Amino acid sequence: MVKVVVVKADSYNEQVVYQAIQELLEELGGIKQFIKPGDKVLIKPNMLEGLPPQKAVTTHPEVIRALIREVKKVGAIPFVGDSPGISSTLKAAEKCGILVICQEEEVELVSFSEKMDVIFPEGRTVKKFALASIYGQVDKVISVAKMKTHSFMGITGGIKNLFGLIVGKDKAQFHLRMKKRSHFAGMLVDLAQVVSPVLYIIDGIVGMEGNGPRNGIVKQAGLLLGGSNGFAVDLIMAEIMGYKSESMPVASRALSLGLSPKLQDIEVIGNGCKTRLQFISPRNLESLDQRLPMPVVDFFQNQLTAKPMITRECIACGRCAAHCPPKAIKMNDDKAVIDYKKCIRCYCCQELCPANAVELKKGLLLRIFRKGNH
Numbered sequence: 001m002v003k004v005v006v007v008k009a010d011s012y013n014e015q016v017v018y019q020a021i022q023e024l025l026e027e028l029g030g031i032k033q034f035i036k037p038g039d040k041v042l043i044k045p046n047m048l049e050g051l052p053p054q055k056a057v058t059t060h061p062e063v064i065r066a067l068i069r070e071v072k073k074v075g076a077i078p079f080v081g082d083s084p085g086i087s088s089t090l091k092a093a094e095k096c097g098i099l100v101i102c103q104e105e106e107v108e109l110v111s112f113s114e115k116m117d118v119i120f121p122e123g124r125t126v127k128k129f130a131l132a133s134i135y136g137q138v139d140k141v142i143s144v145a146k147m148k149t150h151s152f153m154g155i156t157g158g159i160k161n162l163f164g165l166i167v168g169k170d171k172a173q174f175h176l177r178m179k180k181r182s183h184f185a186g187m188l189v190d191l192a193q194v195v196s197p198v199l200y201i202i203d204g205i206v207g208m209e210g211n212g213p214r215n216g217i218v219k220q221a222g223l224l225l226g227g228s229n230g231f232a233v234d235l236i237m238a239e240i241m242g243y244k245s246e247s248m249p250v251a252s253r254a255l256s257l258g259l260s261p262k263l264q265d266i267e268v269i270g271n272g273c274k275t276r277l278q279f280i281s282p283r284n285l286e287s288l289d290q291r292l293p294m295p296v297v298d299f300f301q302n303q304l305t306a307k308p309m310i311t312r313e314c315i316a317c318g319r320c321a322a323h324c325p326p327k328a329i330k331m332n333d334d335k336a337v338i339d340y341k342k343c344i345r346c347y348c349c350q351e352l353c354p355a356n357a358v359e360l361k362k363g364l365l366l367r368i369f370r371k372g373n374h
């Protein structure tokens with residue numbers, strides 16, 4: 001049976017986090033099960049943007065510190081890095097507190113600017129990825145994600161966290177190539193097989209609910225999750241958040257390919273294993289409901305899924321226009337304006353807006369569907 005460990009941790013106090021990580025790893029058989037002496041290990045946090053840890057957008061630095069210490073304990077060599085959605089690795093790491101941890105623990109922070117091609121002939125959706133070149137220089141990867149909602153993918157856990165190995169604006173190209181959610185999820189499933197982290201850790205001490213992954217609401221969950229199977233870890237994370245875990249796009253795709261264990265085949269252990277919470281859903285989550293098969297959602301994507309709307313909060317910074325994959329956003333004097341004929345409902349604008357000025361309005365068909373079901 002695939003094992004997922006859930007342990008309680010009620011704060012980001014250095015000792016509390018370290019003890020909880022140790023407990024979690026011991027339940028999995030110890031760090032030595034995954035890391036050998038001399039291994040070069042990439043610890044990959046979620047550094048979506050350089051924001052302070054209390055915003056709960058990025059993996060908390062104390063979780064990274066605890067993992068650095070565990071990796072060093074076995075005589076391996078840790079590196080830390082990510083490609084943020086905005087700005088450089090260095091600037092993001094400085095603001096989210098990870099840089100100072102790397103300095104204190106004397107670990108190299110790797111800037112994801114160089115890339116390398118990785119061929120994956122078995123890929124069902126993508127057969128070639130250009131990944132951050134550090135991937136080719138390390139022996140092992142540990143994905144250290146944040147427990148958050150995600151407007152496009154429902155949740156952002158250990159698997160979605162790997163998207164940070166795609167360097168900078170190459171990410172937008174994937175949104176353009178994979179406009180349908182099931183395709184994008186398929187790409188993430190392929191990516192997970194390519195990167196194949198030895199360990200997935202989720203920082204759920206403080207997570208995010210509502211319209212994540214950047215503009216949601218901070219939510220105390222008091223948990224750390226871990227396991228060697230990322231699909232299993234994400235399924236359990238979604239269950240804890242109160243969602244239909246197997247209907248999340250990545251889970252649904254991985255299950256259909258026989259790559260993910262089913263929920264009933266996962267053994268959940270640890271002192272937090274019984275925890276069940278109710279995270280506020282992202283506005284777009286209902287269209288991921290099991291009652292709507294993914295091909296239907298794909299076909300009616302624009303009618304079923306939520307429509308991004310620019311609100312009066314817009315400060316005309318231009319970030320959304322710069323990052324909108326199909327260039328569907330233009331800047332008028334004091335506001336961003338969306339051309340809905342071009343919009344592919346990827347929600348990059350909502351994800352990156354610094355003023356939380358992109359509201360998601362439920363799609364027309366979804367509202368009708370909901371009415372008919374109530």
Ligand code: SF4
Nearest residue numbers: 314315317318320353
């Ligand atoms: S990112 Fe947000 S604040 Fe900036 S222009 Fe777009 S909607 Fe306005």
Ligand code: SF4
Nearest residue numbers: 324343344346347349
């Ligand atoms: S307007 Fe927003 S949701 Fe639409 S394509 Fe651009 S970034 Fe994606």
